[in-house]
Amino acid sequence: MIARFQSIYDIANLCAKKGLTQAVLCPGSRCAPLTLAFTRHPNIQCRTISDERSAAFIALGISQQLKQPAILLCTSGTAACNFSPAVAEAYFSKRPLVVFTADRPTEWIGQQDGQTIFQTDVFGKHVKKSYQLPQEYEHQDNVWAITRMVNEAINFSRQEPQGPVHINVPFREPLYPAANEQVFFSDAIRVMEDNASPGTLDDSQKKLISDAWFQFHNVLLVAGQLDFDEPITHSLNRFFSIHNVPIVGDIISNLHPIEKTVRHADLFLGQCPEEILKTLKPDLLITFGDSTISKNLKLFLRKYKPAEHWHIQHAGFVADTFQSITKIIRTSPVHFFDFLSSIPQQNNFETQKQNNYNKLWEVEERRACRVLNEYFPCDDLGELELVKEIIGNVPPGSNLHVANSMSVRYANFIGLTSHQHTIKVFANRGTSGIDGCTSTSIGHSLTSNIPNVLVTGDLAFFYDRNAFWHNYALPHFRALVLNNHGGIIFKMIDGPGDVPEAKEYFITDQRLNAKNLCNEFGIEYLKVDNRRKLKNVVRDFFEFDGKPKLLELESDLMMNKKIFDNLKQKIRKSYEL
Template sequence: MEESNVRPADDSCRHSGITPSWFIVDQNPNEPNALKPAESAHQALSFLAALVARGVKEFVVSPGSRSTPLVLALQHFSEVRARVVLDERSAVFFALGIADRSHCPVALICTSGTAAANYYPGVIEASERGIPLLLLTADRPPELRDCGAGQTIDQIGIYGKFVRWSIDAEVPRGDDGCRELERIAEAGLSEALGQNPGPVHFNLPFREPFLPAVPNGSFEKGELNEPAGPDPEVSADWESLRNAGPGWIIVGSANPPNPKRWADGLFRLSDYLGWPILADVLNPLRQMPGAGERVVTQYEGLLSAGWLDRHSDFAPQAILQVGIQPTAKSLRQWLARFEGPRWQWSRLPGGLDPARKPFTWIGGTPEGLGDLPDVFPEEAFRGAWLEAEAKTVAVVSDWLDSMPENFEGKIHHEIAVSAPRKSQVLIANSMPVRDAERFWFANRPRGPRIFSNRGASGIEGLVSMAAGMADGGDTTFAVLGDLAFLHDVGGLKAASQIEGSLTFVVIDNGGGRIFGQLPIRSEEQVFDEFFLTPQAVDLAKVCEAHGIPVQTLSGSGGFQDLLSKPFRGVRGVIVQTDPAVDDERRSEWRKLFREIES
């Protein structure tokens, strides 16, 4: 028996240096007719054992021949959860949903050839957002490459700079080879969960034969380890920010592992500085107790209406940006013109400002904020902003009450007030995320968790991602435009098989309405065909073809009840809108901000 250097992980998906022992037991010598397991079977089991021992418990598998050893090895681990997703493109976004929800690494397994290439869009999104995915791509051995062998491409380095770490493993032989695979597994997982987390790529060649497999019951595992320590405390000269103010704390999309601690750090800093927090809907702040005393949500409408031009005393003298910038274009444009001092608070020092203005970097995250001096801040600046916020929310709320339920903006407001407290909402890019930012107020403490793919800001893979979030997770609502829904229609196969509660809220508005907000709208000869791209697809029949029941709403009421009542399974809710009327309503919304003062 030989001890390995495997380190299993605790329930928080992090690992320490404790070493258990595990080993493969030789077959019973009293069974002379038993076939010796194939070397590929031993290799795959060694590799997966190292991952599972370090806390990897979620696997998403797409079927194929070359990955047979990995699939057979999975059967030795009753503690893991393996999901089969036919299409690799759908599989990677399904895994992304699991990892985003759980903050734990998820492993994907696929065969050789173009299967690995289908992971690419999801790998990019995971890379941009720092989500740990483990890409286990099976491959032919070297002697079958570059010689016309079937289903064989050059998979080495296929994901380029979008993975944190990549290796083309050698075809191992004997015990030494198995120990090398354990070392590779440890090294890759450490990179995936490191200071700059993200996807890693294991290209794993296997030689035939793949059978016989290692017999069940011939594998023993070690014990779990101690939990990892807390995040390091953030070190910064907060007094310099206080002296540079008054200012804004602006917070974009974020999905912290501990939302309460994360929000508490930002709320305490807001209290110390006396600065309001301009918070995107795509982070936990609007749903946290205490948001009403610190958080501003109506900045887009106020800035677009020239509020700072008429009220210069509302203009900040300094900016603290936490993570990426919020979605609102008017805020980003104003920040691009701002010439005062800036601080950026993020894990890594790379700039997160498209205008490339100079900044002072603060490393770490709000969870690590320590004690702050016990002082009384100047409340006038933050108080003025919160008073403007309260007046604006009251006016916009009254206006929304007069709108029908199939107004796109009201859809998000209804979800904000009706989705169960312990639920998840995935918001698509383009128009949905912008309407959510406008109409999701900070007046409901302990609301649902919000998710969105703001890494590369695309619309691909959202059906599959929602399925991954809902599978074994909390009640999930996915708010998608019709094009985003159709873009990942293949994901409905995976969605139809989940264990959980998933509602697709599909806004049927006749195409890519985001382009109607851009100058290209005036080019009528090309706009509809090349940009708006309306689709003549019966969305209800698409769902029904996958066994997913559908309900269609057109503004007659009942949306809040539908959202708030318990539901198990998968369903589609298609909201039919009138795009021309909704454009007029958005114009009315903008006018409201010019009338606030009167």
């Protein structure tokens, strides 16, 4: 007997044939035909997560880790709405997800039938494309349409820029197989391949770039968020050795393997005098990658605009973050910088100007590093110093995850060195929300056998506590929770910290600590409250003995603000010497 849902069951087989092997499934009945298809397919690893919001961020983490689209599935109704934060993050951070939402038949929408909402296009502009499958599955034209649309959706999620796609699937009851009905997968399933363009430079682009290149002698490279990528690292190392162009990169740019990367621009650009800022102004700015953390870098480049600004991006919409783009060059960073490296350096006065410009950035970077190293230890053990200690001890080959708000900024102030070249950095900076930072790191931990180390604040951590509400082991997971009992960033930025409503409505004072949560979810709890314990606690934290661990620092918000303000003051004073 051929199954009534055969074309739906074959969706799982099509996903597997196209390399989608990881599925995050949320419990529900309306989605039963797809749930059975995915769970019974031998080449798809399925996990069930009860909280849809957490499930979606876990799928996002899986996509980040494996660099492949992850499958995400929920039942009908508001379950789909809970996917929205992670779908938006995936869209803006260019991560591929294939999101399936089960639905009621069309005629029952708006008729007070249970778990029924308007699901068509429920994610709006935050998906690359939405698809509505036919609600009758047996006619051959519908079988063809289902196969075609799922092929297209998966291909589209992978096309540059990558991102999430949505497939809404209406189901009629009965939803479960009959007693004599077998769930099997058709052998002859059509796979539609879509081969991406390599993004190489053509001859006309090369001539345009080479003709313009030697017109500039204060050239600056700024890298936004990038995945860890050895070809990019190799290409930029070679480019720097030939052309001596300063490379500015936040911690999320993953350029720490390059020894000459300017890692601490956020520290010194906000503190150095106007006359130095003027000397750092580029006449050609070259950017690549996505968002930058540093507000000081953004303000600097918006004020001291270059004569030309080239942005390197293979495909997709380009954001004009620094308000200065003059050329968009449609290629990959590797192809672009490899081509520039093929242009021989000219040994003349103009070349010396570029060398001098690079030295100006090197001087400021060394100044920031020197002040940072001399500043610690402080009188009190605060959050910034603990982040420095943890980042300095992250095991080689680990993933370092930084949650949003102050956690990612602390990590950026500290930075990674070129000696830590095997560490990969991840952060949800597409939308920069705190809502799924822990769940995303859990997605990585579920699909890798390497240490996954999360640095997070208390609000982000407790907001996403359902990241641990599942039955899967996390032996390599480590979390540092910086618990100042509120949102410290609202004390750090101008405005909210000075109004009388700050404590209750902005900082959001809270009294929790993580000990009970650790007991509830079987996580080993470690606490540090003074410097005497620090070395031993950090050693225990990074001992991998088969169970997840959490290290918590409970500290005073105002003390941490004072430590941070004093560091900025030290940098300012360094210019007076």
